[in-house]
């Protein structure tokens with residue numbers, strides 16, 4: 321077994337694809353329309369789905385906003401340099417909601433950004449050892 325994808329419902333598919341590809345460096349892997357049920361799926365990630373867990377962006381044609389509620393946490397992505405990534409995101413007009421730095425009470429360096437729908441994305445500084453705290 322392996323993790324295949326995480327699905328996020330998005331209000332503006334092109335805006336979300338632009339964010340995940342241009343700002344976070346992912347590739348658009350495939351897109352599929354469902355005419356009968358009026359939605360489009362776009363899969364984005366850092367590599368082919370046969371070897372990578374990806375995001376499934378779901379666009380419902382007749383819905384232009386969502387209530388994210390208070391249960392969703394974040395999706396975490398590892399970067400070689402979260403400080404440069406955050407500077408680049410700010411320069412591109414993105415929303416860095418938590419500045420890069422050590423996690424409270426720990427040593428792992430993290431930052432948070434918000435995607436166009438307000439979903440939080442955690443950026444984690446690449447470390448040699450896998451101790452993540």
Ligand SMILES: C[C@@H](O)C(=O)SC[C@H](NC(=O)CC[C@H](N)C(=O)O)C(=O)NCC(=O)O
Nearest residue numbers: 325327329357358359360361376378379380
């Ligand atoms: C391709 C696979 O990874 C899917 O997740 S498609 C599953 C399908 N998705 C939708 O219908 C998305 C639109 C829907 N309005 C929504 O917002 O979730 C799905 O959930 N089908 C239900 C079923 O019972 O087949």
Ligand code: NI
Nearest residue numbers: 325326327376
């Ligand atoms: Ni799915």
